[in-house]
Amino acid sequence: MKKRIIFTFLIVSLISFSAVVRIKDIAKFRGARDNQLFGVGIVVGLNGTGDGGSLNSPLLANMFKNFGIPISESDIKSNNTALVMVVADIPPFYKEGMRLDVVVASLGSAKSLENGVLIQTPLYGADGNVYAVAQGPVSTGGVEVKSSVNLQSRFKVTGYIPNGALIEKEIPSNIVSENSITILLQNPDITTSARVAAAINQKFDLKLAKANDPASIKVQIPDAFLDDLITFLSIIEELEVVPDQAAKVIINERTGTVIFGGDIRISDFTLSYGNFVVNIQNGEIEGQEATISNLISALKALGATPQDIIGIIQELHKAGAIFAEVKVM
Structure with missing residues (x-):
């Protein structure tokens, strides 16, 4: 039956009933964006788990030359070094002297970067300029866990250096254009875009904001805040809206x-x-x-x-x- x-x-x-959230939590300002940095460096101090060939020999030879130690590329054969790609994201408004987390990944035949140390590596932006330098001990995670078949083995040819990069040059961020700013929604939606514009206009009792499309809202900066942009932006960030979603x-x-x-x-x-x-x-x-x-x-x-x-x-x-x-x- x-x-x-x-x-x-x-x-x-x-x-x-939807969650009421701050504009800050669902959007960002156009021009305030992360930038990607990258570089090629050498990890040393490996316990026989490095490249073991000639792949990193030119870099090592140049490094010794800069220290006043002449050495031929053919004389450098080390299992304790590894050629790596170094990448990092630099958030907007970060200044000189601030630090970034970096990721390193083997480019050669190294078996593990565990316990290695990255030698000072310049990190480039897409424009070819150096914006940070990275250096420090490489972490590949915790100890191996063999007690559960559901856990994946560590991937030892990729590692991390918390706060491993030092910013040498600030990437300019410009969020103002023609006395206006543009808010970009993380999840574009027609209704949410309209609600954000309405919340801003209601807060200032002026028609400052207009939803251009499901992803962006253009906001005119009032005369009273032309010389105090940060206060104006902080007020907008704290406004609460109810985001819509399908x-x-x-x-x-x-x-x-x-x-x-x-x-x-x-x-x-x-x-x-x-x-x-x-x-x-x-x-x-x-x-x-x-x-x-x-x-x-x-x-x-x-x-x-x-x-x-x-x-x-x-x-x-x-x-x-x-x-x-x-x-x-």
């Missing part, structure tokens, strides 16, 4: 996980799936609405497995009964 779930759904006005259900079939946001509604339907017959009619069930959340709770109460629930949600989506985007991973 099939188990039967009967939903009687009353047509009511749904109120969606309803979405994310399904991970491998782990049996279903993630969804808000009360995603379901239309009337009747579905026979395995031992279950799901029937949502124009009504309610125990005073609850026909939503994904309530459907999952009811199915779990009847003993449905994660695979059953995922299968039912997928079939409902195919039939157009779920008012949301469904993404299967």
